[in-house]
Amino acid sequence: MKNTLRLGAAAIAILVAGPAFAAGKMTLYCSPQEEWCQLMVTEFEKETGIKVAMTRKSSGETFAQIKAEASNPKGDVWWGGTGDPHLQAAEEGLTEAYTSEHLDELHDWAQRQHAAADKKSVGIYAGALGFGYNEELLKKHGLPEPRCWSDLIKPEFRGEVQMANPNSSGTAYTMLATMVQLMGEDEAFDYLKALHQNINQYTKSGSAPIKAAAQGETTVGIVFQHDAVTMRVTGAPIKVVSPCEGTGYEIGSMSIIKGARNLEEAKKFYDFALRPDIQTMAAQAKAYQVPSNKQATPPPEAPDFDEIKLIDYDFKKYGSSDERQRLLKKWDEEVAAQPR
Structure with missing residues (x-):
């Protein structure tokens, strides 16, 4: 009888303590390159013992997934990817407000992202838009060296x-x-229609075009410049271009998903990802973005923002749900729908 009572008590204890068994786990939606995502997971698990289930998708895909799961959230943290969809997620109430103890250590642009998102997102890195081209293919096809956005709509680049x-x-x-x-x-839009005539493929992932250029499948890939640097560092014949007219940039961001099942673990990852020692490790994954923590050491290969003609990118406006949807609809109707 005593043994039976003990077993019954143990069973009740397990049932009561059930939620505790869920602690120590976290689901991460990751939008930068796979290698960087894996490095972050490995280091976080090693330091905290928290087990991470990670899914890697592009920014737009991840935003769509979080929106689709809003009534039953499955993710805890969305780490990386362009800041515009993070701002849209914040506006639509899909993410949680959180202020890290490391916020004051960050560059102004990262803190502005936090403010623009009503504390529901924060900048973790920055990267300038541009393009890269395969030097060997350029020479093989007898094409002029492209230095500007305007070069990419010339007939010879069809x-x-x-x-x-x-x-x-x-x-x-x-x-x-x-x-x-x-x-x-x-x-x-006149420019984008002209560019459409020279496009051989619209990929799902933002970094795919420069990978294709590195493999000799296309001459030019329009990407963030750090993605082109990654290909060049690995030995591909890629030349990185910062367009002469000027260019925009991203604030790669991080957000905690609204209704996260593992909120405390999510906050630990959030703080972890903003630390200077963790951001400095990005170069190990051949990630060459500019880190948001002022104490972090940027990779020497990272594009120098002081040498790039950057526009005054309006993150608040172009990260808004209405503006984003309007521009995407217009692009679908006026650009993508045109024959090539």
């Missing part, structure tokens, strides 16, 4: 340019919003 689809890729949406801010909307 079928030689690749970029992502802005509906799925934060990189490509940054390209769309950059053109509008750089040229004005009417001229920007």
